[in-house]
Amino acid sequence: MVRILKGAEVADALDQRSTQQVEELKDLGVTPILAIIRIGERGDDISYERSAIKRARKVGIAVQQVILAADVTQCRIISTIKDLNTNTSVHGVLLLRPLPAHIDEDFVRNMVAPEKDVDAITNHSLAGVFAGTSTGFAPCTPSACMEILDYYGYDLNGKKALVIGRSMVVGKPVAMMLLERNATVTIAHSRTVDLPAMTGEAQIIIACVGHAHLIGSHHLSSGQVIIDVGINVNEDGSLVGDVDFDAAADIVEALTPVPEGVGNVTTSVLMKHVAEAASRIAL
């Protein structure tokens, strides 16, 4: 019988700890504040912003929404970030991406102050993940994958882990985090030859591609633990992962559902980071 690794349980455990940390900060006169910068009206951004606000409210974190027009100038975004960087009442800055095409995203994302970079979008924070130092924060989605594995008690030491996808948002950082925990890590991508041979050998698979049901029964074997990061929208508006859930459920030991899996945990990790940032800045 497959074990369904539900995100809600993990999120609740994280939220309980964040709530306690936030209460302690409030007792000292500090209310943690997350600033969310949204540019334009992209549906994905609005829905992520909504779920972040809901989660923030749950744990007692205040949110400052900064909404800029889709045709905003790069100068205006940079001055907005600089103002938030120097505003001592703001503890975390989340810049929703991708940014509009006329903006140099690589330049702009690196303007966030490292101590407020709660989703690790700057090269400085990402370098910390790759160097294995814990001075900054790690990106929320890769951290959510690790929180799920930890919560459900999977020991990564010496395990063969396969990460499918190599983006800087998910694939590469999660591969580094698995390596840091002594897994033997392989990274697959769009040029990988014979993916089924690789997936078949892995004990832990992190699928972060963005291709509905790319991973099916011919990729899988018994005993595997699968974390499905992919979020793909069907024609009828329903969401599915990169893994064919029904096919996988008959074969593997454990897997995360989509929805109600990794996505649920990501916003809780974000709140954990904001509470931690507030503690580091304020205390």
Ligand code: NAP
């Ligand atoms: P991305 O930047 O588009 O990267 C996708 C990766 O998949 C690339 O490295 C690409 O390889 C690889 N790939 C594409 N086709 C492949 C194939 N046939 N076989 C093997 N690898 C293949 O996407 P992303 O930002 O990392 O996001 C990945 C997925 O995670 C998306 O569905 C996204 O919506 C989801 N996501 C979920 C959360 C959450 O909280 N749950 C957060 C962020 C993202 P190349 O590098 O060779 O092109």
